Amino acid sequence: MHSGEMTKQKDKSKHHHGNLREALVEAGVELLTEGGIPALTLRKCAAKAGVSHAAPAHHFDGVEGLRAAIAGEGFRRFRLAMLNAADKGPQTPRNRLKGICRGYLDFARQEPALFDLIFSFRANSKLIGDLATSSAPSYQVLRDACAPFVPEGTDPVVIETQVWSLIHGYAQLILTGRFGAGSTPDEPVLALLDQIGARPAP
Amino acid sequence: MHSGEMTKQKDKSKHHHGNLREALVEAGVELLTEGGIPALTLRKCAAKAGVSHAAPAHHFDGVEGLRAAIAGEGFRRFRLAMLNAADKGPQTPRNRLKGICRGYLDFARQEPALFDLIFSFRANSKLIGDLATSSAPSYQVLRDACAPFVPEGTDPVVIETQVWSLIHGYAQLILTGRFGAGSTPDEPVLALLDQIGARPAP
DNA sequence: CATAGCATCTTGACAGTGTCAACTCTAGGG
């Protein structure tokens, strides 16, 4: 922990925090990892950053805007987790795809609240545009890993949908505790990845 | 929907509503379909059922208990959606499995808020026990459809995890608007079901 | 350099939410 004990030292002047926006996002990430999505509160973020409860309104469009900004940071970490896992082991296309998926699961397990947040926005959200831009780099990582398995002349979205659905569903079901407490057999899902991109059955 | 226009006529006596518990769950489902998860509020449920704001406390353990009870109704409808879709078409094991998955998607698209709710409980929830019992029949439907594809002497959880992860991830990604606005190509996912249960590559 | 503008932050207020305690009412059993 060792962070959060000072709640932002107001060195000299009260006003003009300097980089309040970043501080609020950072505080939000901490609240999220500590207490999950219900703990992510506008007022608590402000308190943790050492400002008054109405200060965030000058940097975000309400609490939804703050959540979107924190999701942006979440997507950044999400992408790094995937790339980090993909860079391990022999760099064959198949192994790299599996690495991306392992990173997907690593992120879901290590930062479950952040994972929840970035996938909590529904299609009808007003911020779906902002989210699309901040999430694009993450999705591109997955797309790139799928590219080698796209048959000539077919739409890449086919393979991407298969891989993404499989790994995302598995991650989601783990987080909702649908596979009992202890056992989380990744093998079935990772094994199915070996079949993806194979020649369709005649 | 011709229901909800009277907000429960208090026929004779104010007290002893009669079946307030069911009325609250019904009101909750309506609120959910009208305004999504954020609209599901204890006080609004009480108002819609025609009782005071503190009445639900005598039937549910706080708002989380109410959400769990509504999720129970959600799981019931979820199971019916899957069974209804599975009963269409020729009753081969493969076609039945696809029907179950089509029902899975039907429910997610037709009742997105209810779908959100039943999968919104995290593994650390205190009600994970209650949820396990109320959701068991739904999951059993999926398990039964997977059974014919489980190779002799192997753990059924392998196939089940593959199928469930695939279809659940796809449903989730649809609801979060990750596949653009209009196009929702179900074919890639349903096609992959044809490969599931096949002999593992030599 | 001075000052006016403006972004930033504070204070105070309000409605909505969940929860608790104390109270009222009704039904049903001794």
Added chain:
DNA sequence: CCCTAGAGTTGACACTGTCAAGATGCTATG
């Protein structure tokens, strides 16, 4: 017939998001 326990009400409290109005200090422009 009473009278106890469940069912519902009322009122209060803390917490949340949001808005309006005011205070503050950076900065650009004269």
